[in-house]
Structures are given as C-alpha cells and as structure tokens.
Amino acid sequence: MKKMFALALGILTAIGGFVDIGDLVTNAVVGSRFGLSLAWVVVLGVVGICVFAEMSGRVAAVSGRATFSLVRQRLGPRLGFVNLCGSVAVTALTYIAEIGGVALALELASSINAYLWIPVVGLLVWIVLWRVKFDIMENVFGLAGLALVVFGVSLWALKPDFASLATQALHPSVPATEGTPTYLYYAVALFGAAMTPYEVFFFSSGGIEEKWTAKDIPVMRSNVFVGFPLGGLISLAIAATSMLVLGSSGIDVESLGQVALPVVVALGKVGLIFALVGFFAATFGAACETGLSVGYSISQYFGWQWGKFVAPRRAARFHVVMLIATIMAVGVLLTTADPIKVTEYSVVFSAVALPLTYLPILVVANDTRYMGAHVNGRLANVLGSFYLVVILIASLAAIPLMVLTKAGQ
Amino acid sequence: MTGIPRTLEAKLQLLDHQVIDVHGEMVCMVDDLELRPDRRGHLHVTAILTGPGALGPRWGGRFGSWITAVWRRLREDADPVPGRIAWNVVTGVDSGIRLNCARADLAIEGLETWTAAHIVTRIPGAGHESDA
Amino acid sequence: MSQTPDPLRLSDLLGARVVEESSTLGTVVDVRLERISTSDEIVVTALRSSTARYGTSLGYGRKQQRGPWIISRLLRRLHRDDRWIPWTAVDTISEVAGGGCVVTLTNR
Numbered sequence: 001m002k003k004m005f006a007l008a009l010g011i012l013t014a015i016g017g018f019v020d021i022g023d024l025v026t027n028a029v030v031g032s033r034f035g036l037s038l039a040w041v042v043v044l045g046v047v048g049i050c051v052f053a054e055m056s057g058r059v060a061a062v063s064g065r066a067t068f069s070l071v072r073q074r075l076g077p078r079l080g081f082v083n084l085c086g087s088v089a090v091t092a093l094t095y096i097a098e099i100g101g102v103a104l105a106l107e108l109a110s111s112i113n114a115y116l117w118i119p120v121v122g123l124l125v126w127i128v129l130w131r132v133k134f135d136i137m138e139n140v141f142g143l144a145g146l147a148l149v150v151f152g153v154s155l156w157a158l159k160p161d162f163a164s165l166a167t168q169a170l171h172p173s174v175p176a177t178e179g180t181p182t183y184l185y186y187a188v189a190l191f192g193a194a195m196t197p198y199e200v201f202f203f204s205s206g207g208i209e210e211k212w213t214a215k216d217i218p219v220m221r222s223n224v225f226v227g228f229p230l231g232g233l234i235s236l237a238i239a240a241t242s243m244l245v246l247g248s249s250g251i252d253v254e255s256l257g258q259v260a261l262p263v264v265v266a267l268g269k270v271g272l273i274f275a276l277v278g279f280f281a282a283t284f285g286a287a288c289e290t291g292l293s294v295g296y297s298i299s300q301y302f303g304w305q306w307g308k309f310v311a312p313r314r315a316a317r318f319h320v321v322m323l324i325a326t327i328m329a330v331g332v333l334l335t336t337a338d339p340i341k342v343t344e345y346s347v348v349f350s351a352v353a354l355p356l357t358y359l360p361i362l363v364v365a366n367d368t369r370y371m372g373a374h375v376n377g378r379l380a381n382v383l384g385s386f387y388l389v390v391i392l393i394a395s396l397a398a399i400p401l402m403v404l405t406k407a408g409q
Numbered sequence: 410m411t412g413i414p415r416t417l418e419a420k421l422q423l424l425d426h427q428v429i430d431v432h433g434e435m436v437c438m439v440d441d442l443e444l445r446p447d448r449r450g451h452l453h454v455t456a457i458l459t460g461p462g463a464l465g466p467r468w469g470g471r472f473g474s475w476i477t478a479v480w481r482r483l484r485e486d487a488d489p490v491p492g493r494i495a496w497n498v499v500t501g502v503d504s505g506i507r508l509n510c511a512r513a514d515l516a517i518e519g520l521e522t523w524t525a526a527h528i529v530t531r532i533p534g535a536g537h538e539s540d541a
Numbered sequence: 542m543s544q545t546p547d548p549l550r551l552s553d554l555l556g557a558r559v560v561e562e563s564s565t566l567g568t569v570v571d572v573r574l575e576r577i578s579t580s581d582e583i584v585v586t587a588l589r590s591s592t593a594r595y596g597t598s599l600g601y602g603r604k605q606q607r608g609p610w611i612i613s614r615l616l617r618r619l620h621r622d623d624r625w626i627p628w629t630a631v632d633t634i635s636e637v638a639g640g641g642c643v644v645t646l647t648n649r
Binding site for chain 2: 063064065069072073076077078080130131133299300301302303304305306308309310311312313314316317319320323370
Binding site for chain 2: 571597
C-alpha cells in the first residue's frame with residue numbers, strides 16, 4: 001500500500017501538468033482539428049519532461065536544493081529575476097485558469113452557475129494550501145485524477161480502426177483544412193504545455209517537502225517514468241476520442257462540456273460521472289500545484305523559508321504570496337475573463353521561462369561537488385542537451401507563430 | 410557537519426546561495442559579502458549581507474538604485490544598514506550556507522516578522538504544520 | 542596595498558577592471574578565499590581575471606563541474622584566458638567616477 005502511495009507525487013504532477021484545464025481543452029481542439037497528426041509532439045514533450053523532472057528530482061534528493069534556488073545560484077540575481085517574472089506569469093495564469101476550470105467542472109455537475117462557484121473554489125484551494133498535509137493532497141487528487149482513464153476506455157469502446165489511427169500518428173502531415181503556421185503554432189503550444197516549468201518547481205520542491213534523500217531516487221524515478229507517460233496517454237486518448245466524435249460532426253470545441261461529449265457518446269451516463277470526477281480532481285490538483293509553485297519559486301529566489309512541512313507562521317512570506325495569488329485569481333475570474341483563453345497567453349512567458357529553468361538544472365546535475373556519485377550519466381546528458389536545443393527553437397518560434405496565426409485561430 | 414572548505418571561490422560557492430539555520434530552516438540569500446581590510450592589508454570576509462539594502466547596490470543601474478531608495482524609505486533609521494550576519498556564526502558551506510544559530514536570533518527578518526504578526530497569525534491554524 | 546578603512550562589498554570587486562601597467566587585462570569574475578590556519582576566518586587570496594564577463598557562476602572553471610559536452614566546451618572556451626592573480630600582486634583598489642572599481646596591479 002505504501003509503495004502504491006509513493007507513486008502519487010508523480011501521478012499528481014503528471015496529471016496536473018498534462019491534463020489541466022488548458023490541456024483538456026487544447027487536446028480536444030487539436031483532436032477535432034488535426035486528428036492525431038500532432039501526437040508526435042505529445043510524445044516528444046513526455047520524454048522531455050521525464051528527462052528534466054528526473055534530473056530536478058535527483059538534484060533535490062541529493063543536494064537538498066529545489067529548482068528555483070539553483071536558478072538563482074547559477075544565473076545570478078538579474079537573469080534569475082527575468083526567469084522569475086516569466087515563470088511566475090506562466091504559473092499564475094495557469095493558477096487562474098485552474099480555479100476557473102474547477103468552477104466549470106462543478107457547473108457541469110451541478111447546473112449551478114460557475115460564477116457562484118469561483119469564490120467557493122478559491123477558498124477551498126486556499127484551505128488545502130494552508131492546512132492540508134502534502135501527501136494527503138497528492139494522494140487524493142492523484143488517485144482521483146486517474147478517473148480520466150475513462151477517455152482511454154471510451155476510445156476502446158468507440159471501436160475505431162486502430163491501424164489507421166496508428167498510421168495517422170506515425171506519418172504526421174498538416175491536414176488540408178489547416179495552414180502550416182497554425183499546425184506549427186499548436187505544435188509549439190503543446191510542447192510548451194508538456195514542458196511547463198511549474199512541473200519541475202512542484203516536483204523538486206515536493207521532494208523536499210517529503211524529505212527525500214539519495215535512497216529515494218528509485219521511487220522518484222518510478223514516479224517520473226510512470227506518471228508522465230500516463231499523463232501523455234490520457235492526453236492522446238482525449239485527442240483521439242475528440243477526433244472520432246467531434247471531428248466528423250464539425251463541432252468547434254469551446255467548452256469543457258464538449259470535451260466530455262465523446263465519453264458520453266461512448267459510455268453514457270456512467271462515463272460522464274467518471275469524466276466529471278476526473279475533471280474536478282485534475283483541475284483541483286493542478287490548482288494546488290500551481291498555487292504552491294508560485295509560492296515556491298518566489299520564496300526560493302529570495303531565500304525565504306517555504307513549505308508545508310513547517311507551520312505557516314514560520315513561513316509567513318510564503319503563505320502571504322499564495323494568499324495574494326489566490327485573491328488575485330478569484331478577482332480576475334470574476335471580471336468574466338475566460339479561464340481557457342487565459343492560458344493561451346502563457347505561451348509567450350514560457351518562451352522566456354523554459355530555457356532559463358532547464359539550463360541550470362542540467363548544469364547542476366553535472367556538478368560532482370553537489371551530486372557525487374549521482375551525477376548525470378551519458379544518456380541524461382545527451383537527452384538533456386538535445387532538449388535544450390529543441391526548447392530554444394520552440395522559444396524563438398513561439399511569439400512569431402502566435403502573432404502570425406492570431407493564437408491558432 | 411560539513412565545515413568550511415579550506416579554499417572557496419566566493420561567487421561560485423557563496424554568492425546567491427541559500428542560508429540555513431541551526432534547525433535546518435531557511436534564513437535568506439547571500440546577496441553580498443562584507444570585506445574588511447586588516448592592518449596588514451588582508452581582506453577578511455566579516456559578514457553575509459542580505460535583503461534589498463544589499464541586493465539594490467549590487468544590481469546597479471536605475472532598477473538597483475530604485476530598490477535601494479524604496480528600502481531606505483521603508484526603514485525608520487536615518488542611515489540604514491543592510492541585513493547582516495556575522496561570518497563567525499557560519500559553520501558549513503555546501504549547497505547552502507549553514508549557521509550555528511537560529512533565524513529568530515538574527516535581526517534580519519523585518520518582512521517575515523511583519524507578515525507573520527499582521528497577517529498570518531491572525532488566520533486560524535497558523536501555529537501548526539499542515540495536517541489531515 | 543589598499544588601505545581603505547571602510548568595509549568593501551564583494552560586489553565592488555566583482556566586475557572591477559584589472560589594470561596592469563595602464564593596460565586592461567580583463568575584469569574580476571571571482572574571488573578566491575582561504576581559511577586562516579585552523580580558524581574559520583577567511584581572507585581574500587586571489588582574484589580571477591577574465592575577458593568574458595558572464596558564465597562564471599555556472600561553475601565550469603572547476604574540474605568538478607563535468608558536462609554536458611556542448612555547454613562545457615562553450616564555457617571553457619569562453620573562459621580559456623582566465624587567470625588567477627594573487628592578492629599580493631594587487632597594488633590598489635580605487636573607485637572610479639560613475640560607479641565601479643579598478644584593481645591596479647604592482648609593477649613587476
């Protein structure tokens with residue numbers, strides 16, 4: 001039982017990172033418009049986040065330093081601050097979107113207007129950040145998020161021609177109805193979402209919350225190598241079911257209800273219940289993850305005490321940052337900002353945050369002063385260097401593509 | 410106990426590193442170091458400097474002087490000095506800088522004390538670690 | 542040897558121009574500190590002068606900092622002309638108008 005729970009951090013991080021509200025909708029949009037022709041990006045992103053999450057987890061376990069502490073240490077205050085601004089912008093925008101997403105999921109389940117739910121959700125998330133023990137948070141939302149496996153079951157129940165799905169995924173091409181810049185824009189957005197920096201902030205800080213040491217590296221690795229691929233598979237299942245059900249009907253995906261439609265078609269009411277539980281758990285889990293990550297990154301940059309492992313009054317600044325972020329998020333949502341549109345702008349900030357986060361992780365993982373025998377091997381370095389190049393290309397391309405395609409319209 | 414290495418490179422091993430107290434709690438960042446010459450012309454490291462009063466001047470330029478100016482404004486004393494931790498309480502240098510005293514004993518936590526007193530301790534449950 | 546009574550800050554030294562016989566060698570990118578005998582007190586024993594301003598804190602000046610190959614090659618190339626100047630070779634440290642310091646070395 002304990003071993004099973006040990007996997008929860010990876011599953012929560014992965015589900016939170018891969019199938020948060022932005023991804024749920026983006027995957028459904030991508031599925032209905034591009035089919036599986038962008039599946040390769042999801043695979044590329046899954047491997048990339050596995051490489052860097054493993055590195056950041058190993059560094060945290062051996063050196064006791066979480067990711068943003070190392071960003072400041074290796075990049076200095078100025079460049080570290082540039083990263084801090086980009087990272088906090090991405091993470092706070094996602095936080096806003098997740099709180100809105102939880103409210104939308106509750107609206108779907110209860111038929112009570114989402115705007116009435118928003119303050120309630122804000123309060124609930126804050127109570128979890130303030131008071132609920134770290135491992136309980138990750139176990140509950142990690143395991144409940146597994147309800148999203150219902151998209152995999154739906155795919156199977158829809159009895160598609162798996163051979164043609166595989167052909168489509170393995171021979172990607174731009175669909176005739178879409179332009180190449182739009183295709184590339186979605187490729188960059190999907191890749192950026194898969195590698196979003198708060199996943200490593202949360203994962204490495206979570207390791208310190210749970211007091212990992214070098215002995216925990218094997219468990220940490222299984223977390224990474226089970227959790228993230230599972231998140232990726234759920235993403236692909238959402239895209240595939242969306243393609244099968246929505247792509248042929250000409251429906252434009254604009255709401256969370258439409259994301260759930262393929263499950264209803266395939267499995268009826270029971271499927272819908274699972275989908276709603278999954279939506280709620282994934283968005284709520286991601287809200288906790290992003291809310292904490294805002295606190296983690298700012299505190300680590302300035303060297304403040306952070307973490308749920310000490311009483312809030314011993315980490316006062318950390319808790320004040322999260323309180324302000326939560327009040328701001330609820331405030332922004334009550335201005336009727338669309339939570340799904342909000343995440344689209346985070347692509348811009350990711351372009352700054354991604355390279356400046358992953359470079360210091362890769363460098364520190366190669367420092368024998370900190371890592372001793374747990375220093376990077378050849379495979380981690382080859383993959384790490386390769387991904388740094390891919391991240392740089394994606395970062396440089398992100399803003400021109402966004403302008404060119406008016407954010408993928 | 411890790412101890413202080415015989416030789417150190419200041420920027421690589423001290424600057425922008427996390428300071429940790431005797432109980433393992435996080436104290437601050439090393440924003441700068443204070444160096445004092447002795448009679449024989451040797452420069453001794455006498456203190457870790459931290460907070461906006463240390464980071465502002467180091468940052469330089471318009472943004473740096475703005476940080477310093479805001480920090481001076483918020484301080485009550487006419488000629489404020491930055492947060493200072495004497496070097497003689499440092500006992501170890503590894504991925505962080507370790508001290509032999511508690512963070513509460515260092516007079517450097519203005520913002521932490523203020524937020525704790527005015528905001529955090531007014532919310533129920535501030536005195537306990539997260540639990541079920 | 543400098544005899545300024547006021548304390549210096551490390552950041553005054555970092556980025557300071559290193560001048561030898563009125564020609565600039567580079568800027569100070571790091572400062573070596575050494576422990577005095579058995580005490581925990583540490584003093585400056587050398588300055589690292591470089592023609593490249595950035596990248597010192599990534600750590601490639603030390604052999605304990607390994608790969609990855611491409612970053613290691615790039616940074617070690619950038620810092621190939623770095624040299625450690627012993628503290629005894631430093632004549633004066635003076636502030637210049639408009640901020641920043643200049644480290645002048647003794648004539649050999």
